[in-house]
Amino acid sequence: MKIDINYIARVEGESSVKLEIEEGKLKELRLNIWEPPRFFEGFLVGRKFDEVPDIVARICGICPVSHMTTAIRAMENAFGLTPSPEVKRIRKILALSQILSSHLAHLYILALPDFFRLNSVVEMLPHFEKDIKRFLRLKEAANSITALFGGRALHPVSMVVGGFTKVPSKADTEKAAWELESLHGDALETLKMASELKCPALENHAEFVALKGKGEYAINGGMISSTKGLNIKEHEYASYFIEDEVPYSNAKRTILKDRGSLMAGALSRINLGFDNLLPDAKKASEDLGFTGGGNPFLNNLAQAVEIVHALQECAILLRGLSLKSVKNYFADFKVREGAGSALTEAPRGMLYHYYEIDGRGVITKANIVTPTAHNFLNLEESLKKLVTENIDKPEEELILMCEMLVRAYDPCFSCSVH
Amino acid sequence: MNKLRLGFFKYSCCMGCSYFFAYVQKHVPEVLASFDFVFIKLLSRKGIPEGPFDIALVEGTITEAWQVDELKMIREHSKKLFAIGSCAVIGGIPAIKATSPELEVEKRVYKNLSSIHSIKPHAVDAYVKVDGYIRGCPPVERDLYEALTSVLTGRKPDFPQYSVCIECKLKGNICVLIADDMPCMGPVTNAGCGALCPSMNRACYSCFGPMKQANAPGLAKKFKAMGISRDDIIRKFTEFGADTIEFRKAVEMVYED
Ligand code: SF4
Ligand code: SF4
Ligand code: SF4
Numbered sequence: 001m002k003i004d005i006n007y008i009a010r011v012e013g014e015s016s017v018k019l020e021i022e023e024g025k026l027k028e029l030r031l032n033i034w035e036p037p038r039f040f041e042g043f044l045v046g047r048k049f050d051e052v053p054d055i056v057a058r059i060c061g062i063c064p065v066s067h068m069t070t071a072i073r074a075m076e077n078a079f080g081l082t083p084s085p086e087v088k089r090i091r092k093i094l095a096l097s098q099i100l101s102s103h104l105a106h107l108y109i110l111a112l113p114d115f116f117r118l119n120s121v122v123e124m125l126p127h128f129e130k131d132i133k134r135f136l137r138l139k140e141a142a143n144s145i146t147a148l149f150g151g152r153a154l155h156p157v158s159m160v161v162g163g164f165t166k167v168p169s170k171a172d173t174e175k176a177a178w179e180l181e182s183l184h185g186d187a188l189e190t191l192k193m194a195s196e197l198k199c200p201a202l203e204n205h206a207e208f209v210a211l212k213g214k215g216e217y218a219i220n221g222g223m224i225s226s227t228k229g230l231n232i233k234e235h236e237y238a239s240y241f242i243e244d245e246v247p248y249s250n251a252k253r254t255i256l257k258d259r260g261s262l263m264a265g266a267l268s269r270i271n272l273g274f275d276n277l278l279p280d281a282k283k284a285s286e287d288l289g290f291t292g293g294g295n296p297f298l299n300n301l302a303q304a305v306e307i308v309h310a311l312q313e314c315a316i317l318l319r320g321l322s323l324k325s326v327k328n329y330f331a332d333f334k335v336r337e338g339a340g341s342a343l344t345e346a347p348r349g350m351l352y353h354y355y356e357i358d359g360r361g362v363i364t365k366a367n368i369v370t371p372t373a374h375n376f377l378n379l380e381e382s383l384k385k386l387v388t389e390n391i392d393k394p395e396e397e398l399i400l401m402c403e404m405l406v407r408a409y410d411p412c413f414s415c416s417v418h
Numbered sequence: 419m420n421k422l423r424l425g426f427f428k429y430s431c432c433m434g435c436s437y438f439f440a441y442v443q444k445h446v447p448e449v450l451a452s453f454d455f456v457f458i459k460l461l462s463r464k465g466i467p468e469g470p471f472d473i474a475l476v477e478g479t480i481t482e483a484w485q486v487d488e489l490k491m492i493r494e495h496s497k498k499l500f501a502i503g504s505c506a507v508i509g510g511i512p513a514i515k516a517t518s519p520e521l522e523v524e525k526r527v528y529k530n531l532s533s534i535h536s537i538k539p540h541a542v543d544a545y546v547k548v549d550g551y552i553r554g555c556p557p558v559e560r561d562l563y564e565a566l567t568s569v570l571t572g573r574k575p576d577f578p579q580y581s582v583c584i585e586c587k588l589k590g591n592i593c594v595l596i597a598d599d600m601p602c603m604g605p606v607t608n609a610g611c612g613a614l615c616p617s618m619n620r621a622c623y624s625c626f627g628p629m630k631q632a633n634a635p636g637l638a639k640k641f642k643a644m645g646i647s648r649d650d651i652i653r654k655f656t657e658f659g660a661d662t663i664e665f666r667k668a669v670e671m672v673y674e675d
Contacts, residue, residue, distance in 0.1 A: 007459075007463070007464075009459045009460070009461075009462055009463040009464075009465070010459075010460065010461065010462070010463065012433050012460070013433060014428075036429070036430040036481050036482045036485075036536065037430075037481075037524075037527065037528075037534060037536065038430050038431075038479070038481065038511075038512040038515070038539075039512075039515050039523050039524060039526075039527050039536075041526060041527050042515065042518075042522075042523035042524060042525075042526040042527045043514040043515045043517070043518065043523050045518075045523075045526060046517075046518060047514070047653060048650065048653055051623070051653060051657060054623055054625075054657070055511055055514070055657065057432075058431075058432045058434075058510070058511040058555065059432060060432050060433075060434075061431075061432040061433045061434020061435070061436070061437045061438075061556070062433075062434075062437060064432075064434070105437070105440075105441075109440065109461065110460075113463075119462050119463040119464050120455070120461045120462030120463065121461060122455055122461065122462065123462075139441070143441075151614050151615070151617070151618045152556075152611075152614060154434050154437070154438060154556040155434065155555060155556060155625070157614055157615050157618050157620065158618045158620070160620070165618050165619040165620045166618040166619050245528060245529060245530055247530070247533060248533070250533075250534070326619065362649075403463075414431070414432055414433050
């Protein structure tokens with residue numbers, strides 16, 4: 001029996017799962033990412049370094065801040081520029097606001113309908129008015145933080161190599177912090193909701209990989225760490241991770257050298273950084289008996305924990321800003337020939353950018369590895385396992401389970417192909 | 419009243435326009451309540467891609483042959499078809515690819531090109547008739563509602579036809595082109611964003627694309643007089659405008675000069 005799941009809705013971008021079952025056994029399974037390539041790494045060559053953040057933002061409509069920040073940090077590394085603590089703080093605020101938006105959209109709009117056997121959030125509306133209203137409150141608050149600093153929530157314009165072209169007033173950031181604090185209860189409700197979703201059991205012995213910080217929940221930089229003992233510096237990435245083309249997919253696949261598949265994303269960050277969560281998020285999570293785990297379906301719950309954490313950390317960082325004058329938020333630098341790389345934790349996991357730049361600031365080489373490329377092999381392996389363990393289920397049921405698993409990884413196929 | 423049947427299609431892009439569309443629905447529930455979402459993959463399983471549609475929204479650049487076939491099918495089955503976002507309206511960022519020999523660009527990304535079937539990137543109206551353009555990257559709510567309400571009320575949509583400079587003046591910004599010598603693309607860029615970049619102390623990079631009667635060669639000359647290099651000027655006019663006649667004129671002028 002051949003099953004071709006070619007209409008995978010409610011994820012970002014295009015993919016299909018093709019599988020073949022013979023005599024009650026899974027013979028073959030492929031995740032075919034047929035999202036059309038746009039060749040960013042190809043056409044970035046010849047562009048000027050200061051255009052790059054605006055261009056790479058357009059890789060993804062959900063995590064433009066991550067692509068911009070990673071590119072900016074890579075180029076600052078190439079130019080030997082260290083941003084001020086306050087610039088770092090603002091970058092983290094922007095990243096957290098985007099993690100909030102992305103996780104909220106994923107949980108409420110993309111993932112949730114499956115658990116009630118509904119096709120879309122539109123069908124959910126009549127029965128889940130309270131939840132949808134909560135979603136809108138939270139999402140609105142998250143978007144307005146991104147817009148407050150970036151000028152707009154999608155493809156922000158103030159982020160440049162060297163810092164920011166404009167910063168908001170102290171009064172505006174105080175108000176924003178207050179708004180976030182008032183939504184703490186909504187975030188806890190979201191966590192409760194996520195904890196009540198019944199997920200299929202599924203083991204997964206992947207190596208979980210995430211950036212890890214000292215005493216902080218790492219987002220923009222940190223040590224590349226794993227649950228199997230990896231602990232390397234940002235610039236060592238290329239010596240440990242291998243990116244390969246896959247004949248049936250437009251997305252490349254990344255593995256750990258001599259180790260194999262890996263998993264990145266919210267669940268990885270929780271597995272590696274649980275102790276660095278803020279006390280409230282940690283306690284709420286512990287009260288639910290969740291401190292991490294292997295089942296990829298738990299990624300939904302991990303995202304909900306991160307929502308509680310990100311909302312609070314965002315407010316704390318907002319309160320801590322001094323916001324003196326724009327001049328303090330832009331560092332002068334000299335363009336010089338060189339190469340630079342950087343990693344950040346995008347909402348869906350570890351994101352890597354690498355650039356080679358000539359003396360005039362023109363890009364001569366670019367490489368981008370996205371969270372979904374990091375997860376590709378493991379997602380395929382998880383799908384195989386899921387199908388094998390549920391092989392007797394009716395076809396419709398099996399299809400839905402596969403889709404749910406794909407969605408649980410919260411893949412971004414547009415990013416992965418780019 | 420019968421609900422109007424709506425389809426939303428994604429081609430080669432960041433899917434930001436889908437997200438924008440999915441999310442802004444909260445603001446005008448009355449308008450949205452008038453539509454039946456027949457097909458929008460980001461939001462729903464089991465949509466009907468064949469339509470028929472009263473209104474089809476198309477995001478993304480056209481970069482593969484199957485997209486052309488599907489686009490023609492959608493056109494045939496839709497009363498009104500709007501391009502949404504700079505990718506679909508003007509080719510957007512993915513059209514930068516065509517500023518270099520395309521095979522070279524592709525080879526930089528893939529060693530094995532046997533399974534890659536890309537065609538030259540183009541805007542949607544290179545292939546089908548378009549009833550209106552919802553500009554921007556991302557677009558703004560005003561233009562989206564204008565498109566939707568125009569279909570609901572059966573009139574022609576009315577989008578801004580002037581430059582970002584007009585919005586910038588109305589806002590009372592200090593001109594970054596004149597005061598700070600920044601190469602601002604505002605004079606040739608279609609309005610809609612509310613002059614966002616100049617309001618954030620930076621030059622417009624034309625993410626809304628050219629306005630219709632843009633004097634792009636004129637602005638390119640001004641940039642030249644400011645001492646900006648030929649390559650930098652060309653990059654300005656090809657970041658979002660590589661697939662547009664208006665900005666190509668500026669690039670040709672710079673080359674001939
Ligand atoms: S126009 Fe911009 S926001 Fe819309 S899909 Fe294209 S890149 Fe994304
Ligand atoms: S800053 Fe730019 S958009 Fe504003 S008036 Fe000057 S040229 Fe026009
Ligand atoms: S000012 Fe120009 S680049 Fe900035 S948002 Fe408006 S159209 Fe886009």
